[in-house]
Amino acid sequence: MRINRGISDKLTVEELKSFLNVSVDRDEEIQAILNASIAKIEDICGYSLTPQTLRIIAKGREFKLYYGPVDEVSVKDEQGNDVAFTLNYSKTKVTIPEEKEVIIDYTTIPNEETIFDFKPYVYQYAAILYDGETDLNVINSVIRKVPIC
Incomplete structure (x- = not known):
């Protein structure tokens, strides 16, 4: 689950x-569309496009x-105690010594390179949301078109 999402510059x-190609003053609505589009493209490509x-x-x-690349990792048990863990080289997998919740x-x-690569898809999907498109083919x-990773 996402706890919070930052904003990307x-x-x-x-x-x-x-x-x-709009100059409307509905920035909050457009920000919501942008956030939804970012989340959709992140779900498809598997990479983080905003800090979160x-x-x-x-x-x-x-x-x-x-949603890598991953920066900080914290592992705790149900009582909130730190649990020892190892992180693989690519920071995509956490391993703990014994099975537990x-x-x-x-x-x-x-x-930045990932953002650059996926930005066109974010904006294309946002355009569909902005236009209220409901045709699944569109x-x-x-x-x-979004590369699946």
């Missing part, structure tokens, strides 16, 4: 308004961390 309301804090609550020994909080820091035409 690489994906902005002003840029989206320019992409949409995520939480996994699960039982096991190995846990996949989604844990709470893993971690932050992501997006890579929506899927954008979604199918």
